[in-house]
Amino acid sequence: xxxxxxxxIVRLQKVNKHFGKLHVMRDIDLDxxxxxxxxIIGASGSGKSTLIRCVxxxxxxQGGRIEVDGKYxxxxxxxxxSLQAVRTEVGMVFQQFNLFPHLSIRDNVTLAPRKVRGMxxxxxxxxxxxxxxxxGIADQADKYPGQLSxxxxxxVALARALxxxxxxxxxxxxxxxxxxxxxGEVLDAMRELAKDGMTMMIVTHEMGFAREVAxxxxxxxxxxxxxxxxxxxxxxxxxxxxxxxxxxxxxxH
Amino acid sequence: MxxxxxxxxxxxxxxxxxxxxxxxxxxxxxxGGLAIGFVVGIxxxxxxxxxxxxxxxxxxxxxxxxxxxxxxxxxxxxFYGLPxxxxxPINALTAGIAAIALNAxxxxxxxxxxxxxxIERGQREAGLSLGLSGTQTFQYIVWPQxxxxxxxxxxxxxxxxxxxxxxxxxxGVGELVRQGQVYIANTxxxxxxYFMIALLYLAITLSLSMALNLLERKGVVG
Numbered sequence: 001x002x003x004x005x006x007x008x009i010v011r012l013q014k015v016n017k018h019f020g021k022l023h024v025m026r027d028i029d030l031d032x033x034x035x036x037x038x039x040i041i042g043a044s045g046s047g048k049s050t051l052i053r054c055v056x057x058x059x060x061x062q063g064g065r066i067e068v069d070g071k072y073x074x075x076x077x078x079x080x081x082s083l084q085a086v087r088t089e090v091g092m093v094f095q096q097f098n099l100f101p102h103l104s105i106r107d108n109v110t111l112a113p114r115k116v117r118g119m120x121x122x123x124x125x126x127x128x129x130x131x132x133x134x135x136g137i138a139d140q141a142d143k144y145p146g147q148l149s150x151x152x153x154x155x156v157a158l159a160r161a162l163x164x165x166x167x168x169x170x171x172x173x174x175x176x177x178x179x180x181x182x183x184g185e186v187l188d189a190m191r192e193l194a195k196d197g198m199t200m201m202i203v204t205h206e207m208g209f210a211r212e213v214a215x216x217x218x219x220x221x222x223x224x225x226x227x228x229x230x231x232x233x234x235x236x237x238x239x240x241x242x243x244x245x246x247x248x249x250x251x252x253h
Numbered sequence: 254m255x256x257x258x259x260x261x262x263x264x265x266x267x268x269x270x271x272x273x274x275x276x277x278x279x280x281x282x283x284x285g286g287l288a289i290g291f292v293v294g295i296x297x298x299x300x301x302x303x304x305x306x307x308x309x310x311x312x313x314x315x316x317x318x319x320x321x322x323x324x325x326x327x328x329x330x331x332f333y334g335l336p337x338x339x340x341x342p343i344n345a346l347t348a349g350i351a352a353i354a355l356n357a358x359x360x361x362x363x364x365x366x367x368x369x370x371x372i373e374r375g376q377r378e379a380g381l382s383l384g385l386s387g388t389q390t391f392q393y394i395v396w397p398q399x400x401x402x403x404x405x406x407x408x409x410x411x412x413x414x415x416x417x418x419x420x421x422x423x424x425g426v427g428e429l430v431r432q433g434q435v436y437i438a439n440t441x442x443x444x445x446x447y448f449m450i451a452l453l454y455l456a457i458t459l460s461l462s463m464a465l466n467l468l469e470r471k472g473v474v475g
Contacts, residue, residue, distance in 0.1 A: 017413075058378055088384030098379035102397050111393060112383035164383055 009034045009069055009168055009199050012056060014061035019049060024050050025061065027222045032168070037200045039210040039231070042220035043246060048203045051220065052170045055201065056090045057083045069167050077100075082238040091161030095173040097153040098144035099160070104131065109160045117164065124163070131159040135189050150242055155189050162193075169193065171202040206249060211235055219243045225230030258444075265445035268436055272449055275432030278346065280429060280457070283415040284293035286353025290414070291407075294361025295352060301366045312362065318342070319359035325420045332424040340344045349421040349428075357414045368399035401469070408465040412458045429453055 008031035017025035024047045030106055031036050040048045053059040054066060066073040069089050071082040077084075100108050109131060110124035120125070132138045135155040137148075145153055152172060158202060161169060171190065175183040187209050194200060194213050210217055211231045218228040219240070225242045235251075238244045319327065332348040353467035372395050380390030422431035433446045440446075 056382055058382065084384060084386060087382055092379075092381070092382040094375055094379065094382075096373075096375050098373075098375035100376065100379070100394055100398075102401065112385055114387050115393065116384040159382070 003192055006034055008032055008067075010201070011067040012043065012051075012055075012064065013067075014064035015051075015054065015066060017047075017061040024223045025054070028064070028223075028225060029081065030218065030225065032199060032201060034167075034199055035197045036215045037194045037198075037202065037213055038216050038218060039202045039204060040195050040218045040220060041204070041207070041210060041216040041246070047223040048220045049172050051093075052172055052201050052203055055168075055170060056087050056092055058092075067097070088164060088168045090170060091164060091166035092170040092172065093154065093157050093161055093174045094178050097145070097150070097157045097177070099157055101145050104141065105137070105143055105145065105148070105156050108145065108156060109163045112160070113163050127163055128159070129160050132156070134162075134192075135159045136185070149182060150178045151185045154178065154182075158186075158189055158193070162219045166202070168199045171200065171204065173203050173205065175204065175206060205250065207235070207247075210214045219246065221246070246251075259432060260448075261442065261445055264440065264442040265449050268433070268440070268442065268446045268449055271436050271445070272429060272432050272453065275427055276453065278349075278426055278428040279415070279418050279453075282346065282349040282353055282418045282421065282426065283411075283457070286410055286418075287349045287357055287414055289350065289354035290357030290361055293358030294365050296366025297358065297362040298331050298369070301362055302369060316359045319355050319362075324352055324356045324417045325423070327356055328421055328424060343428045345421075345424045347424050348424055349401040349418065352421070353414050353418065356417065357410055360410050360413075361407065364403050364410065365399075367406070368403035369395060371402055372398050404465055404469045411461050411465075415457055415461070416454060 008029070010032040013031040013233075014027050015025055015028040016023070028051060030038075030051075039142060040051060042048045050059055054061050054073070055068060057079060060075070060077040061073075062075050064075065067087045069087075069179065071086050073079045073083065073086060074242045099105075100111070103111065106125060106128050109128035110119075110121070113119040113124040113127060114121065127140060132141055135158055137152055137155055137159075138155075140148060140152065143154070148156065158174075174190070175186050178186060183206070187206065190200070190202070190209075191213055202210075202214075214231045215229060217231045217234040219226050219238075219242070223243045227234060227238060234243065235247065238247055297312045297315055300308040301316065303309050303312075318402045329347055331351055332343055332345060335348075376394055376398065377390055380394040381387070385393070415439050418428055419430045421428060423435060425431065429450050437443050437446050
């Protein structure tokens, strides 16, 4: 369901980024339609995490332009006010969860809605309880992050991001720091979210999940988009030899 | 020569009422100085890690000057030196509080810097990614965690500064040591009086240690 008839919610135009001499993103052009699930794959160091971190301005970039929901991020950190506006509309789930260890699970979820959206504590608590229910941890709301398993923490992180009612969700290797038996529960929660029509950009090494959930798979190598298309096409008939080499490494064992 | 000197408990106890007159001064200089020093330390500690160079440089200069010179010299400078510049005398108590504030402030700046820098980058990124401003992220996420990690180091600094106030007998503030010296001059009971003074310092520093331990344990899980 790549809704190409509507205006893209994310539009990257000729985005370039350098880390010193290293050219980590080269002329990246990428549109994401509302409701679309885009999975970005590639070897470590290919620039895929950097790409999605640019979309909410956690990484500055040097050339090109990024449009998110009608607001523009400018090169060299010159976005000004639109930076915080973009972040308010874009949720992110990190590899290391990054829950706030000094706050209860409920307060992890309610902090931003209260401080940014101006919700009352009662409103925010109601939202938090509903979202924690949705990700299956309603009974842990009064605990602290350190008392939860990795899988539970990552689901709280998802609820925390959703509490801001984002238009777009970014996932930066959300299952890479998890014990194998906990990966499933996090992927399930993401699957539900995709089913509900959330626009998602996901960096992951879970190829089975990518094939199942993605509307489009984007393969990045050396800071460039080498190939993209529907998952069946990219996984079963990769056109570029770099894609073939990468897939044969990650799928053959 | 036969050593038949005995510790005279009566003399020790008898000195207490007189010594205790110095206690309020010791406490006032210590905790007044530390309270101001904490504010100074937060200010300069944050300036020290500012991305803005013209905030960073003055902080570095302040920290290096006040960590790198003895607190005794600092208080002598303030009490005897500064009046020449200011054209008026400085109260000894004020000079003592100022010296502790400036000296502890320099060390606390470094404690604040270390505490804030020890918070993982991902914490800040998570706050920003939720749409919190930089200031909100610091206020609600980074600072509370940093403060908790700073408690043991702040406790150390508190103890050091409390003991440093004993040097201020040289400018004539009637704190514990000064009171003791005056008392000894009349009674020749140095052994007993200095023993009691040591006990009083120990009582203050132990109380502080216990209070901070409690604070650290009562802090939230995580």
